Amino acid sequence: MMAFTAFRDMKPFSQLIFAAFIVVVSILAFFVLSLVVAIPIWGFDTVLNLPAIGSDTPQxxxxxxxxxxxxQAIGFFIVPPFILGYLFHGKSKEYLYLDKSFNSQSAILVIVMMFFAAPLINLIGExxxxxxxxxxxxxxxNWMRNAEENAxxxxxxxxxxxxxxxxxxxxFMIALLPAVGEELLFRGVIQKIFSQMTHNHHWGIWISAILFSALHMQFFGFVPRVLLGALFGYLLVWSGSMWVPIIAHFLNNAIAVIAMYLISNNMLKPEYEEIGSTADSYYMAGISLALTLVFLLMYKRHNAGKEIPV
Incomplete structure (x- = not known):
């Protein structure tokens, strides 16, 4: 037990290096586990010589x-934060702000804000x-374009x-797992470490948001993902509850997944997915920005006194 408590006295930079080590070990462990499970189901040759995805790829x-x-999502994002929370603090839920509740008004403000933010995010993405x-x-x-096309x-x-x-x-795969896992790792661990390292929440939020976006390796969606990461970071700091950015992240991803399902099944016109992204929609993006800022300010005032100390 004494060996584990020694991790709680680590300086922020040492925590960052150790966190990277735990993430790598967890990824490797889950990679081996995935091979053990996948090879009997899909076959040795198929798993080790995985073909590229194309329009005619079999289901x-x-x-x-x-x-x-x-x-990969479980091994990369979900398991490491709980291990690090236990080692760095002793109580993972408390370290990751999962023990803090939120009220229905905060949830409603975040849900409405994410809907209003969509046109602005679409325009910035375009x-x-x-x-x-x-x-x-x-x-x-050209390399970045090819990587983007493959993704x-x-x-x-x-x-x-x-x-x-x-x-x-x-x-579950595209909305829930990333919403929980990425928030736990980037907002719960990385943002906390950089905030402690710089003694400033703003630095912690924006550095972790940049790393959050860079990790996706989708360079032509880098800026909107940075802004979303920063938004999630402020939602956490102002409310003190990890559940709030998880809800916002889940909603952002789930809307896209559901929209694509409706479009691909001819239940929704494709242009609805691109609201605000065309040049003649600048006015809509402007309204989106104004409403997002209004609801963000309302959210901050509603949660006054609950801010996470540096």
């Missing part, structure tokens, strides 16, 4: 990709997607489901 291979996605590099960086731009192909394959059961699993 059996897509299910394998989804299995890998789920196990502007980010249309950025171009100077000629001397064309090689890097988009995998996402499209995941989202192309026709049943309610497929939609429910996508909500």
């Amino acid at each position: 059996n291979i897509i299910r394998l990709y989804k299995f890998i996605q789920v196990t 502007l980010n997607n249309n950025m171009s590099f100077p000629d001397w960086l064309s090689g890097m731009e 988009a192909e995998i996402t499209d394959a995941f989202l192309n489901v026709k049943t309610v059961g497929g939609l429910a699993f996508n909500i």
Whole structure:
């Protein structure tokens, strides 16, 4: 027991290095576990020579990709924060702000705010997607575009489901797991460490938001993801409850998953997914920004006195 309590006296920089070590070990452990489970189901050759996803990829291979996605999410984002919370503090739920409740008014404010923020996020995403590099960086731009296209192909394959059961699993895999796991790791651990290191919540929020976006390796969606990460960070700091940014993150992802399901099944027009993203929708993005700021201010005032101390 004394060996475990020694971790609680670590300085922030040492915590950061140790946290990276725990994440790597957890990823490797879950990778081995996924192989143990996947090989008997999909076969040795299929698992070790996983084909690239394309328009004609069999559903059996897509299910394998989804299995890998789920196990990676658990090993990368969910398990390490609880281990680190126990080692650094002794009580994981308290360390990760999971023991703090929130009231229905806070939840309603966040839900409404996320809906109003959608046009603004869409426009920023479109502007980010249309950025171009100077000629001397064309090689890097081409590499980034290819990486983006490959990620988009995998996402499209995941989202192309026709049943309610497929939609429910996508909500679990693409909305719930990332909302819980990414918030626990980036807001619960990384943001806390950088806030303690800099003695400033703003630095902690924005550094973790940048790392959060960079980890996705989707460069042409980098800016809106940074802004979302910062938003989630402020929601945590102002409320003191991890459940609030988890709700916001889940809602942001779930809306996209449900919208793609409705569009792919001809129940919703494709243009609804792009609200605010076209050049003639700047006015809508402006309204979106104003309303988002209003609800964010209301949220901060509603939670006055609950802020997390530095």
